[in-house]
Amino acid sequence: MVLATNSDSEEHLHSTFASRYVRAVVPRFKMPDNSMPKDAAYQVISDELMLDGNPRLNLASFVTTWMEPECDKLIMDSVNKNYVDMDEYPVTTELQNRCVNMIANLFHSPVGEDEAAIGCGTVGSSEAIMLAGLAFKRKWQQRRRAQGLSTDKPNIVTGANVQVCWEKFARYFEVELKEVKLSEDYYVMDPAKAVEMVDENTICVAAILGSTLTGEFEDVKLLNDLLAEKNAETGWDTPIHVDAASGGFIAPFLYPDLEWDFRLPWVKSINVSGHKYGLVYAGVGWIIWRTKDDLPEDLVFHINYLGADQPTFTLNFSKGSSQIIAQYYQFIRLGFGGYKNIMENCMDNARRLKEGIEMTGKFNILSKDIGVPLVAFSLKDSSKHTVFEIAESLRKFGWIIPAYTMPADAQHIAVLRVVIREDFSRGLADRLITHIIQVLKEIEGLPSRVAHLAAAATVSGGEVKTAKMSLEDITKYWKRLVEHKRNIVC
Amino acid sequence: MVLSKTATESGENVCSTFGSRYVRTVLPKYEIGESSIPKDAAYQIIKDELMLDGNPRLNLASFVTTWMEPECDKLIMESINKNYVDMDEYPVTTELQNRCVNIIARLFNAPLNETETAVGVGTVGSSEAIMLAGLAFKRNWQNKRKAEGKPYDKPNIVTGANVQVCWEKFARYFEVELKEVKLSEGYYVMDPDKAAEMVDENTICVAAILGSTLNGEFEDVKRLNDLLVKKNEETGWNTPIHVDAASGGFIAPFIYPELEWDFRLPLVKSINVSGHKYGLVYAGIGWVVWRTSEDLPEELIFHINYLGADQPTFTLNFSKGSSQIIAQYYQLIRLGFEGYKNVMENCIENMVVLKEGIDKTERFNIVSKDVGVPVVAFSLKDHSFHNEFEISEMLRRFGWIVPAYTMPADAQHITVLRVVIREDFSRTLAERLVSDIVKVLHELDTLPSKISSKMGDGKEKKMEKEKLMEVIGGWRKFVKDKKKINGVC
Numbered sequence: 001m002v003l004a005t006n007s008d009s010e011e012h013l014h015s016t017f018a019s020r021y022v023r024a025v026v027p028r029f030k031m032p033d034n035s036m037p038k039d040a041a042y043q044v045i046s047d048e049l050m051l052d053g054n055p056r057l058n059l060a061s062f063v064t065t066w067m068e069p070e071c072d073k074l075i076m077d078s079v080n081k082n083y084v085d086m087d088e089y090p091v092t093t094e095l096q097n098r099c100v101n102m103i104a105n106l107f108h109s110p111v112g113e114d115e116a117a118i119g120c121g122t123v124g125s126s127e128a129i130m131l132a133g134l135a136f137k138r139k140w141q142q143r144r145r146a147q148g149l150s151t152d153k154p155n156i157v158t159g160a161n162v163q164v165c166w167e168k169f170a171r172y173f174e175v176e177l178k179e180v181k182l183s184e185d186y187y188v189m190d191p192a193k194a195v196e197m198v199d200e201n202t203i204c205v206a207a208i209l210g211s212t213l214t215g216e217f218e219d220v221k222l223l224n225d226l227l228a229e230k231n232a233e234t235g236w237d238t239p240i241h242v243d244a245a246s247g248g249f250i251a252p253f254l255y256p257d258l259e260w261d262f263r264l265p266w267v268k269s270i271n272v273s274g275h276k277y278g279l280v281y282a283g284v285g286w287i288i289w290r291t292k293d294d295l296p297e298d299l300v301f302h303i304n305y306l307g308a309d310q311p312t313f314t315l316n317f318s319k320g321s322s323q324i325i326a327q328y329y330q331f332i333r334l335g336f337g338g339y340k341n342i343m344e345n346c347m348d349n350a351r352r353l354k355e356g357i358e359m360t361g362k363f364n365i366l367s368k369d370i371g372v373p374l375v376a377f378s379l380k381d382s383s384k385h386t387v388f389e390i391a392e393s394l395r396k397f398g399w400i401i402p403a404y405t406m407p408a409d410a411q412h413i414a415v416l417r418v419v420i421r422e423d424f425s426r427g428l429a430d431r432l433i434t435h436i437i438q439v440l441k442e443i444e445g446l447p448s449r450v451a452h453l454a455a456a457a458t459v460s461g462g463e464v465k466t467a468k469m470s471l472e473d474i475t476k477y478w479k480r481l482v483e484h485k486r487n488i489v490c
Numbered sequence: 491m492v493l494s495k496t497a498t499e500s501g502e503n504v505c506s507t508f509g510s511r512y513v514r515t516v517l518p519k520y521e522i523g524e525s526s527i528p529k530d531a532a533y534q535i536i537k538d539e540l541m542l543d544g545n546p547r548l549n550l551a552s553f554v555t556t557w558m559e560p561e562c563d564k565l566i567m568e569s570i571n572k573n574y575v576d577m578d579e580y581p582v583t584t585e586l587q588n589r590c591v592n593i594i595a596r597l598f599n600a601p602l603n604e605t606e607t608a609v610g611v612g613t614v615g616s617s618e619a620i621m622l623a624g625l626a627f628k629r630n631w632q633n634k635r636k637a638e639g640k641p642y643d644k645p646n647i648v649t650g651a652n653v654q655v656c657w658e659k660f661a662r663y664f665e666v667e668l669k670e671v672k673l674s675e676g677y678y679v680m681d682p683d684k685a686a687e688m689v690d691e692n693t694i695c696v697a698a699i700l701g702s703t704l705n706g707e708f709e710d711v712k713r714l715n716d717l718l719v720k721k722n723e724e725t726g727w728n729t730p731i732h733v734d735a736a737s738g739g740f741i742a743p744f745i746y747p748e749l750e751w752d753f754r755l756p757l758v759k760s761i762n763v764s765g766h767k768y769g770l771v772y773a774g775i776g777w778v779v780w781r782t783s784e785d786l787p788e789e790l791i792f793h794i795n796y797l798g799a800d801q802p803t804f805t806l807n808f809s810k811g812s813s814q815i816i817a818q819y820y821q822l823i824r825l826g827f828e829g830y831k832n833v834m835e836n837c838i839e840n841m842v843v844l845k846e847g848i849d850k851t852e853r854f855n856i857v858s859k860d861v862g863v864p865v866v867a868f869s870l871k872d873h874s875f876h877n878e879f880e881i882s883e884m885l886r887r888f889g890w891i892v893p894a895y896t897m898p899a900d901a902q903h904i905t906v907l908r909v910v911i912r913e914d915f916s917r918t919l920a921e922r923l924v925s926d927i928v929k930v931l932h933e934l935d936t937l938p939s940k941i942s943s944k945m946g947d948g949k950e951k952k953m954e955k956e957k958l959m960e961v962i963g964g965w966r967k968f969v970k971d972k973k974k975i976n977g978v979c
Contacts, residue, residue: 028589029592045565051581052572052583055571058576063809066571071529074536089543091543098519105520126806168792273809282810283811316806318616319614328536332518333527335526335527336524
């Protein structure tokens, strides 16, 4: 028998927006004392999340934002499987091993037909790169110790265009990062300069297939040939790692003749993001080593499962199984032909966008035609308005397009970058072009922000500034603005 | 106009999955197939293979959450395509993470006032959390030693031998020596006195576990703190404590609020907890919280500019899904303090039911304690004919996955079966498990011992003593082979 008491007893009858839960302050710093009904909790959170950007309009990111409903179903079905329980979920473990083998084969790994490839699934390319770097560091240390030489100053040679995870690796694992600086019009690592920088303490040279900023492929073959020469002279045996986070699932399908992978003898490990052009949601990456020798045994932990030995070498332990299963789904669902079709579509749409942007006559295109499908462009004339303003204005239409400054020594160049993902159709490309044109018109009508600030500077403070001082102020303000906006994205 | 094709081709699209050719072909295992296959075929084939995985909810080996409310599943699916690291693009998701960090820090009594922001971060699990904490300790220690002009090339960390494998990983990958306090029969956690003794000038921190993997016990962090305070006064080394509260961090505050193990103890500088254990979220989320910003060296933090404001980040992983973070926030506000307390109390009650049921068989010793994480660890009283590994295998027939482990050094001769009581392990399931264990015991009693049957194979001619030696040797090898590195959580 339900006693009718105060109004609280009818709480459970209230529709969510009639209940008291939408009147209460959302807990921010402290756990609330009492529970709340699940529908209220769902609604409150869902409503706040409405104010996040729309993932599919997020043109800043390479990371996949759409998968087929069948795959969504598989993902939800396995969301409660802890990947690391290999004993309990042997099939999921087997699926990971199959993915590793498939990717190793895609990269022309020298393992035989029935041999298992050396590699593993990770949470992303960051973890993959740290594992690769650890392997190089350990191998280099072993070699140096055997020669009786010091092991306290390892370094790694890369371009200044590396993604932030290399800087993290360097800082956390105490390896010096020697960066080959960029220059205007040359936004990737110069192989000749890189090889010059190699010394006896270099644990590896890292080349990028698909530079974050312009999508370009670095010339890994040239690097390999130059390094082979240097290694023959010095005997240091410096290896190469290819960071193919974005390019690893583009090159094999669009540029199969481009030699960048294990076909080059000095390439000892490659990482690729499953969640970029591997076409899986965020949370999966892959690292493949050339042979067993390239992964020092003392870094591998052996776990006993089903009576057989399962070696593991990852930084993360418990994690979801969904993305691994999703990756396998994509491999068998699409096959080589399917991936090729998708990448060709992306390139087509990238070309269309590039042409549309070029036709406005206001932009320089920095991205190359060969590379990852993205369009990076900068304003021909930045004196009155900047790409940052354009990015802000485009947000009004819902587009999220980031603006960046290039790394050293090209910091004065600022670009807008649009990444073409699988789900960026031709229709969306045309609409984006229309909006860019609209934004340009609007901005031209506005007074220049830079000039506006100069005017403000001369009026405030009661001082009368000279023309030169105003110019200095403007330059300083501009520099600060540009520096602050240096974005680290993937 | 559709041209009419041959019978088999037009039939392709109409074939039901199991009538199509896709179930007749071998799935590619080592190479990506040449062509695409229909999505329903792909879905069905994978789903079918996965049927042979264990049932996550019957997996009693793991602490990791295997059930969440449908509303939360909905939130998870809705955010599956959000890359957490895009802070610029998803500011609300970032804010939710910050709220979780603050809520958890306060749950652990971090010395913060009402409006101060806590120092901490969401990770993929306790492994990443522990590596970050260890890195912070290592860097702080190095800076201190450099300032004193002393060598800093031999850092070490003091823990019990019962640590989870991620501490061994941390030690090996980040080049820190692991000094383990050995266990002994009947004492399966780290002895604070022995730990404090092992501390030297190169110790970057002492790691205590709240909720030992093997038997769920809480280590005496308070005692450790008091001993270390004394030692620090004498030596001036200022050795700090890290508490690995991977499983205990969401138990102790609700069931044992008087137990002092967290930031209430002055030497505790960082704590990690797994959101995906008793935080009641699916696999893929952990948390690490530091006492103050001084305990996290600035040079390890990367600064990303978002929305014009500075967002500091310090994680090993970069891109990852947002779902689990949102799910954790859902749980924290949906359940609140009383909700978590109710769930944990239920777990403890069901643990007691299971323990009493197992006790009543009179064949087992209970190795887990009453105070701790809701886990029942038990070993056979009599090993002469059968062992725990056989029991574990036979329970699989009923669908239960109950792991058997040997203890680490120096108690390797003890083997235990361990059942973890999670939120979704109801009383009914507990009673069913007990009756299945009783069934298994009956069956085993009727079977000849595996050991004595080995003896029977053509070895009658050997002498008594040799027979005995072989039995012991075979048994040793059997146990050694089955020794798993406890990489479970």
